[in-house]
Amino acid sequence: MKGRLLYFLPIIFVAFSCEEKKLQQDHPIDLFADERQEGKAYVMRPQECFDASDMVVSSSSIKLVDQSKGRGKSVFIYKVNSGEILKTTRDSIVNFPFQFVSNKQLMFHRDSTSYIYLKKLEGYRFIAEKKHLKYQWTKGAPIYSVKK
Template identity: 50%
Template structure:
């Protein structure tokens, strides 16, 4: 009888421990979202004109911005825009900016024909191969929208 008890007791204890639910192993049970009121899925934050100007390294007012090339349909989409001429309103890196110049945008900009617009740019991050090939230095500021130049 002692042999059966000694052999059966570990098996019984194993079944008992396997059957117990451990709540601490499920992190979703203890999850508390501290920023639940700030989640807005599907809505991108769009900066206003002042935020765009402050966040940019180069701001140009131009009426000659055109789509030069795109990679749509060939991997990760990006668009190359050409600024023919314009007035430099702010620069952080370069004292002079040569035009015409190209800049990269990860998304297609809504350009209006023959309207002057502000071009908000920052230093190009990534895209090393195309930057060397096309002499790119700048990319469109993320979160910036296309704002028309205000007539004074």
């Protein structure tokens, strides 16, 4: 009797485990339903960008000087050769040229003046020391052209 039970015991366990899997598949649970917003990127308005930034510069001489793509986060370093300071909360004097970092590639329009919305640099410790960076692009801020 004990020998027969040992042969049928694995079959009984498989039968019960299959029924449980069917129940789990019928009722999927999404733990991150509130956090998922596919296809909805928030774009800040110009006044929001201005208020959220530590420094705002209008410039037409912005150039991509270095980039790192592939492994890890993408890093883009831009150089501003000249411009007009519209707002600053950290530095009373800003020396041109200066560089800033961005985690996305920014498409500045040629032959037009754009607003540059910058925040105090957070992270990027090794890059900041090597490149003498103090600012980074304000997250969520698009590129707005200065209207004449």
